[in-house]
Structure formats: C-alpha cells, structure tokens
Amino acid sequence: MTDATEIPGFHAIVPAGGAGTRLWPLSRRDHPKFLLDLTGTGRTLLQSTWDRLVPLAGPRGVVVVTGTAHERAVRDQLPGLGEDALLAEPSGRESMAAIGLAAALLRERHGDVVVGSFAADHVVRDRAAFETAVREAEEAARAGYVATLGIAPDHPSTAFGYIRSGEPLGLPGAPSVRHVLGFTEKPDAATAAAYLATGAYRWNAGMFVVRAEVLLGHLERLQPTLHEGLVALARAWDTPERAEVLERTWPRLTRIAIDHAVAEPVAAEGGVAVVPADLGWDDVGDWRSLAGLLPPGADGARVLGDAADALVRAADGALVVPAAGRLVAVLGLPDVVVVDTPDAVLVTTRERAQELKAVVDAVPDRLR
Amino acid sequence: MTDATEIPGFHAIVPAGGAGTRLWPLSRRDHPKFLLDLTGTGRTLLQSTWDRLVPLAGPRGVVVVTGTAHERAVRDQLPGLGEDALLAEPSGRESMAAIGLAAALLRERHGDVVVGSFAADHVVRDRAAFETAVREAEEAARAGYVATLGIAPDHPSTAFGYIRSGEPLGLPGAPSVRHVLGFTEKPDAATAAAYLATGAYRWNAGMFVVRAEVLLGHLERLQPTLHEGLVALARAWDTPERAEVLERTWPRLTRIAIDHAVAEPVAAEGGVAVVPADLGWDDVGDWRSLAGLLPPGADGARVLGDAADALVRAADGALVVPAAGRLVAVLGLPDVVVVDTPDAVLVTTRERAQELKAVVDAVPDRLR
Numbered sequence: 084m085t086d087a088t089e090i091p092g093f094h095a096i097v098p099a100g101g102a103g104t105r106l107w108p109l110s111r112r113d114h115p116k117f118l119l120d121l122t123g124t125g126r127t128l129l130q131s132t133w134d135r136l137v138p139l140a141g142p143r144g145v146v147v148v149t150g151t152a153h154e155r156a157v158r159d160q161l162p163g164l165g166e167d168a169l170l171a172e173p174s175g176r177e178s179m180a181a182i183g184l185a186a187a188l189l190r191e192r193h194g195d196v197v198v199g200s201f202a203a204d205h206v207v208r209d210r211a212a213f214e215t216a217v218r219e220a221e222e223a224a225r226a227g228y229v230a231t232l233g234i235a236p237d238h239p240s241t242a243f244g245y246i247r248s249g250e251p252l253g254l255p256g257a258p259s260v261r262h263v264l265g266f267t268e269k270p271d272a273a274t275a276a277a278y279l280a281t282g283a284y285r286w287n288a289g290m291f292v293v294r295a296e297v298l299l300g301h302l303e304r305l306q307p308t309l310h311e312g313l314v315a316l317a318r319a320w321d322t323p324e325r326a327e328v329l330e331r332t333w334p335r336l337t338r339i340a341i342d343h344a345v346a347e348p349v350a351a352e353g354g355v356a357v358v359p360a361d362l363g364w365d366d367v368g369d370w371r372s373l374a375g376l377l378p379p380g381a382d383g384a385r386v387l388g389d390a391a392d393a394l395v396r397a398a399d400g401a402l403v404v405p406a407a408g409r410l411v412a413v414l415g416l417p418d419v420v421v422v423d424t425p426d427a428v429l430v431t432t433r434e435r436a437q438e439l440k441a442v443v444d445a446v447p448d449r450l451r
Numbered sequence: 452m453t454d455a456t457e458i459p460g461f462h463a464i465v466p467a468g469g470a471g472t473r474l475w476p477l478s479r480r481d482h483p484k485f486l487l488d489l490t491g492t493g494r495t496l497l498q499s500t501w502d503r504l505v506p507l508a509g510p511r512g513v514v515v516v517t518g519t520a521h522e523r524a525v526r527d528q529l530p531g532l533g534e535d536a537l538l539a540e541p542s543g544r545e546s547m548a549a550i551g552l553a554a555a556l557l558r559e560r561h562g563d564v565v566v567g568s569f570a571a572d573h574v575v576r577d578r579a580a581f582e583t584a585v586r587e588a589e590e591a592a593r594a595g596y597v598a599t600l601g602i603a604p605d606h607p608s609t610a611f612g613y614i615r616s617g618e619p620l621g622l623p624g625a626p627s628v629r630h631v632l633g634f635t636e637k638p639d640a641a642t643a644a645a646y647l648a649t650g651a652y653r654w655n656a657g658m659f660v661v662r663a664e665v666l667l668g669h670l671e672r673l674q675p676t677l678h679e680g681l682v683a684l685a686r687a688w689d690t691p692e693r694a695e696v697l698e699r700t701w702p703r704l705t706r707i708a709i710d711h712a713v714a715e716p717v718a719a720e721g722g723v724a725v726v727p728a729d730l731g732w733d734d735v736g737d738w739r740s741l742a743g744l745l746p747p748g749a750d751g752a753r754v755l756g757d758a759a760d761a762l763v764r765a766a767d768g769a770l771v772v773p774a775a776g777r778l779v780a781v782l783g784l785p786d787v788v789v790v791d792t793p794d795a796v797l798v799t800t801r802e803r804a805q806e807l808k809a810v811v812d813a814v815p816d817r818l819r
Contacts, residue, residue, distance in 0.1 A: 108778075108780070394810060394813055394814060396806075396809060396810055396813075397803070409793070409794050409795055409796060410476075410794065410795040410796070410814065410815070410818055411795075411796050411798070412476070412795060412796070412797045412798070412799075412810050412814065413797075413798045413799070414797070414798075414799035414800075414803050414806060414807060414809075414810050415799050415800045415802065415803035415806075416784070416787070416798060416799065416800060416803075419784070419787075419798060421796070421798050423796055425777070426777050426778065427777055427778040427779075427780060428777060428778070428779050428780070428789070428791055428796055429780045429781075429782070430779070430780070430781045430782075430784060430787060430789050430798050431780075431781070431782035431783050431784065432782075432783045432784060434783065435765070435782050435783035435784075438764075438782060438783075439782060441764060441782075442762060442764055442780050442782050445762055445764075446762060446778065446780065447778070450778055
C-alpha cells in the first residue's frame, strides 16, 4: 500500500554517474545508463527514479548529483528539478564525495534533515513496496542509524554485494528493521548459495537513509580530510565563492565509495540498520540483467524498442535492441543479445554479457 | 598451366540472375549476388566471371543475359562488354530461355560456334584449372557432345546436384573427358556420402559447353515450342522488330531449367560428357558457404569487408560482414554470422544459414 503523503523533512539525493561500459553500445561515456529508457516504459531510469522519489520527498526535496558533462541532459529529462537542486561535479570523485556534498549542502540549507541516497540507474518495479521501505528506513534514520534497504535475493547472484542482517532493532514505527552485522564484497557462486541458505543475507542495493548530522558525524570521525573539504564546499555553494572553492577543493577530495567510507566501518560498530525490502529491484548491471526485466514476446524474444524492427526465429530468450531504426533479423541462437545502434552493433550472449568490458576496452575511443 | 590464347570461335554466355535470398541482407532482389564482391578481392562475382572468360573467349566473345532491372549495373561493372553483348530479359524465364536465346543469337551472328554457359555468381579460385577444363570441354563439344564441368567433391554436400560419370570418351584432345550416365537432384546426407564413396560422382556446377547447332537441335526435338520462340527472337534481335517480337514472344516462353530441358534427357541418350575439374569452385550458395571461402583472421573470425570494422572475441569461425561502415562487435558465439547493412542486420549461425529463406519471406517488402 502506498502512503500518498510526503515524509516531512525528508530529502532524496540521486547520484547520477557511471561509465556506461556494461550496456555498451547503447550506453556510452557521454550518454550513460541513467539517461536511457531501458524498460520500454517511455521514461528513462533517471526519470523513473524521480517519479518514485517525488511522492516521498516532494519535487523540491530531490537533489541530483551528476557530472558537468551530463548537466544539460539531466535538466532536459527532469524539468521539475529545482534550479538549485542539481549539483554538478567537475569530475567523478566516487560516491562518498557526491553523497557527502549533497548531505552537507542540505544541512546548510535545511538543518538536520533525513537524507536518502538512491542511484539514478536502478530499476524498482514495486513502487508501493519501495515507499513502505523508505518510510521504515526513515524511522531508523531518525533513531540515529545509517539505514539501508536490503533486497530479498531471488537467486545466488555473484554480481551484488550482500548485507548480513542480525537481530531486529525493535523500533515501534519500523517493525521489520534489523541490525546489520556486516557487508560483503561480491561473492563467488558457492558463497552466494551459502548466503542464501542462511536466510540472513540480502542484496546491497546501495540505498542509504540517514540523518545528515549522523552521516557527517561518521564522516568527520572516519574521513576527516574528506569531511573538511565537503563542509567547506557546502558552505560556499550558495555564495559567490562557490566556483573558487570548488576549483581549490574538488580535485583533492578523497576518492572512496560510501560503502567503504561509512557503511562498513559503522556496521562494525553496530550503527547500521537494514530494512528488508522486496522491490522488484535490479541494477540493470548488464545485458543479461536487462533481458530478465523485459517480458518475452510471442517469438520468445525480448525486444527493447520497436518490436516491428525485430524479426526473430528459433531464438528463445534472445534480447534484441533495435535502436537504429533498422531491421534486426535473428535466426537460431537462443539467448543471443543483439544491440543495434547507429554507429555500432553488439552481438553476444546473456552468458557472456558480464565480460563486455574487455570488448569496450578494445573499441575505438570515438565509439566508447 | 594457363594457355594464354583464345579458343577460336568460342563464345561465353553468362546468365546473370538470381533472387538474392540466401545472402540477404547483403544481396537483395534488385542487388543480387553477382553484383557483389563476396571474396574481398575488389572484383564482384560478375567481374571475376568476366575476368576468367575473357582469356578464353576474348572481350568480344562474352555475352551476358540479365534482367532489364540489372542492365545498368551490369554495364557499369563491365565497361568492356560489347554494346550488343548484353541481352536484357523483360522477366526471368529460367535458364533454358536465357541460354537458348543467347545460343540462337550467337548462331545468327556467327554460325555454328561453340558456346559455353557460366553463371555470373560462382567462385572459381583456380583459373588455370578452369581454362584447361574449358579447353577440354570445347573439344568434346566439337565432337558433338553437350559437355559439362564436373567438380571434384571435397565433402558430401547436400546443397548440390551430382553428375554420375561413366567410361572415358577417348577423345585425343580431351583425355580426361567421360560419358555422363546421369544427373541427380540434391541428395540427402547419406546418399551424398554413398556417392562420394564410389568415386564416380562429381558436383554439377551448371557449366555447359556445346555447339550452338547441337544445343538448338536438342532443344528443337525436346522443347519444340520453346525452340521456335527463341529462334524467332534471335532472328529479330538485331533488327528493328526486336521489341515487337520480344513483347509478343517472351511472356509465352516455357519456364524450364537447362538441366531439365536438355542435360538430363540428352544424358540418358548418351549425348553428355563430363570434364572432371578441380577448380576451387563454389556457388556461394549461402553464408556458410561464403565463410568457407574467406581466410580466418588472427582472432579466428572471417571478415568480408574492412577488418577494422569487426571486433571479435571468443568467436572462432565467426563470419562478420560489416557493410554499413559501423563497428560490429562480437563476444562469444563461435560460428555466428553477422551481416550488417545500412537498413538491416542479420544474426544467425553457419548451421542455420540454409534456412534463411524463411526469414527473408517475413521481411518487409522494401528490405527484400
């Protein structure tokens, strides 16, 4: 059930980055995954992220952090995004800098609000479950925890990190929330299967909900230099000094992921909580993952794009992406992946999709 | 060894037709196989056919029979073709009409010459062996036989008809020529293997060498109506009446292949001879056949086109045809076939290539 009201004082941070390697040739360095409609809904991943956050944070409560190269595209796709709600990074400095800057700026502007960080390039099919989970996470955040959403695994994936959950927190407004005992790196297949057997592990989707003051407090303690730079930047952001401070500070910010900077060490101290969530979530990490998100057609193939541009025979489980207005004909080859764009076509299999980076590394620079 | 002199009074007939279905999407209805460079030599199949016939027949001794739709393209590709040496058919009436018209016309123009018929869309890699074989066939033709070139089979192909050879003819100038006991339809695999085991069977490449008078004599006896139409047409061809006679006669010509009209019944009468020939011949009947003609690159893939446009990983035996100036990237999928053209891309396997017609039948008309 969806509660239609906004969460008072809740702000959503949307890091919008990524190299676009694993969904090449549809995604490119300067046209990454979050700018694409990968579900055939008519909305890009960024727009869908916006659509599911606005009911919780309100249109004025969403902040997007992206590279300067994508500023124009983000504005075009999100006409409702506030003038001062797009934070443009001069260069990528990993997720802790992006989220930390936004959290510090929101604290400058609004005081000790609860912030939630949600990547711009994930798919969430069950929006009601998402809203329920975020509301519970917000309760845990108010209680001082770094709260994260833990996705119910439906297979022993080796593509995601896992969250190991412990005892329930016992919060009245968030009955399902549990302590986090630790985070894991992406496991091998046997380890992943063992995780699933225990019932205690959930996928780490990188969604964090936390009071700005709590997050920045952890950061001050664990990454003091990074904290100092971000706080200085946040103070200058809404002043004429922004450009100057940005130029001086940004290139020296520590490059570190929020998982390593905060989530893992704080979990070890007992400060992280997990909200079990079954969201129909996927990070659309590669073509295999995308194939799983699309419904099969009468010919057994999945098509992202105009089905009239795909002619498939004897290729059950094929994924065809006709993105160049040309006909893509497939004969034989179950589970083949064909991605057709105006300047490059990729032919591979679902099984091989994870190895795509090796191909993209060999592609001429102009096509990356 | 190549004998560099022309064969006196020898004329070559080149039927240039075909629907282009089995090499779709590179070949199309109005851009059939013979107009394509399928071997990466820089010469189209038609041009290569010309190149190997001119040393035998001279540039003035080659006649091309093609559809009116391809007249311009043939002229463009063969600037040396004589003004009166292109016979344009208003519509396709099968090979007997095409070859019979040319033979009748050559008899009108030159008397009882020896004519040889060679399809415009086959590959012959050993030109010296071809010349030797044609010279032997010409000897047999002078002796009154319908002579055909019988290709030494290197595998039990089910894609070709077979020629069953008998005793040597005993002609002094053509020692290897034998009687033909019969022709077969394309056999199944077991039958083809049995054929090979006997050593008496050779592939029927549809190449016939025969005196015009002999061919037309057989035709008069076996297909009198067709003969009558062709002779009337040949008489009118070089006169102001050509258009009128063509319009009246052409649509009523019997549709029949030269194999059925002449070669098979005459073989049963003992009138056909075969020249055993090992020519590096292929009819490039489908993508699998083409793949076998191209040398593999360092990555194990065959590329027809600019190798820089093909990026292949872990796909030994792949055939990539980048014919749209775009990058074709293949990851995994040994033996895959990828043919990239400006308005359609085909992805299939060597194994499935023979089933391509079913796909082309479903392709929108504008792309056929």
